[in-house]
Amino acid sequence: MAGVISPALADALAGWLDHQRALANVSENTLKAYQTDVLGFLSFMTLHKGEPQGLAPMAQITVSDMRSWMAHERGRGLGARSLARSLSAVKNFYKWLADREEFEPTAVLSTRSPKFQKKLPRPLAQDAAAAMIETVELQTQEPWIAARDQAVITLLYGCGLRISEALSLTGGDTPLPATLRITGKGNKTRIVPVIDAARQAVDRYLHLCPYDLPPESPLFRSVRGGALNPRAIQKVMEQTRLQLGLPASATPHAMRHSFATHLLNAGGDLRAIQELLGHASLSTTQAYTAVDTAHLMDVYDKAHPRA
Structure with a gap:
């Protein structure tokens, strides 16, 4: 698909990936996923518009164009979770490009992510x-x-x-x-x-x-x-x-999930477990821990006593 997009767009994509690598501490696996997602989007827009898409036409992408791309992705069997990930990468790239080329990115950035039910991990007993x-x-x-x-x-x-x-x-x-x-x-x-x-x-x-x-x-x-x-x-x-x-x-x-769940079940502190797992967000740690609501609230009460 790389040959479908214009050289200027290809250079912009490479520049954005270099930016992510240098400043955002993104892993190589994540960068490859970003590249695939954004390249697929840019290639679709080229074919959708029926002509090579350079940098200037990118500023003209409409809400209707975004809907067409998302419908195309769903039509080829992409699930809601995967489409949400692709849209996130596209928005990230588009915001960077809009800042660099000085155009208004609202049509892309306002596109709503498809809803999906978060898949909770299933630890072992x-x-x-x-x-x-x-x-x-x-x-x-x-x-x-x-x-x-x-x-x-x-x-x-x-x-x-x-x-x-x-x-x-x-x-x-x-x-x-x-x-x-x-x-x-x-x-x-x-x-x-x-x-x-x-x-x-x-x-x-x-x-x-x-x-x-x-x-x-x-x-x-x-x-x-x-x-x-x-x-x-x-x-x-x-x-x-x-x-x-x-x-x-x-x-x-699942062994990692089990580590977190069993620690919490044994009375471990949620914040400490977050540190052990290396999660940036406490909500991510909560998703890794399959404990009953009563126990989770008990941990919260101990960590954050009421005034």
């Missing part, structure tokens, strides 16, 4: 999370791979790490200290306590791993010695959940 950790090592006959898989999943549940964060650990992070400095989404860093079970699981993996693990190299290795792909952990969890009869929602990210 405590016994199911424990069974997952204990059973995952049975999916292979190779001891070091079994220890590796168990160590990764223990980090997800025991420290609340994202799978990308666990797999970004290096040989220099071992032996695991009492706390880890984790760089998460948006290049935000946080301090995460390391529980004994996670430290012991990683120590066992270190003892059995057949590869050298120098300080700058990935800690978790694939069968052939390269960096471990997240798909390998997703796959072994799929096998384990089938063996245990757990639902399809028992994914690597």
Whole structure:
């Protein structure tokens, strides 16, 4: 689709992406999603107008044009959640372009996002999370791979790490200290306590791993010695959940959800859990915690006593 839009628009898109990379601390995966979303929008507008769209015509986009684009996206099967994400990227780009080219962006910025029901995470019960950790090592006959898989999943549940964060650990992070400095989404860093079970699981993996693990190299290795792909952990969890009869929602990210939920159920402070997870917003942490309303309100009452 890159050839559909004008060179000036292509340059503007590249400039906006560079701006996001430099100033907004956006991850490369997010940048790729932004690029796909905005490029799709610009390509549609070119075809919709029936002529190449340079910078000047972008200022002429109407509410009707926006409705046509959204109808086109829904018509090709894009869900409300995905369309809302695309619209957010388009608005971000359009505002940046309008500021740079000095035109009025109201028609685009006023476009309403489609409504959708937020998908709440589904954590595992405590016994199911424990069974997952204990059973995952049975999916292979190779001891070091079994220890590796168990160590990764223990980090997800025991420290609340994202799978990308666990797999970004290096040989220099071992032996695991009492706390880890984790760089998460948006290049935000946080301090995460390391529980004994996670430290012991990683120590066992270190003892059995057949590869050298120098300080700058990935800690978790694939069968052939390269960096471990997240798909390998997703796959072994799929096998384990089938063996245990757990639902399809028992994914690597569900272990992180479970970490938050079980901490809160045990009386953990919501704000502290927010810090451990690295969430910018407390509302995001609430979505990660499947607790009953009464318990949640009790936590609020303790954190914010009434005057």
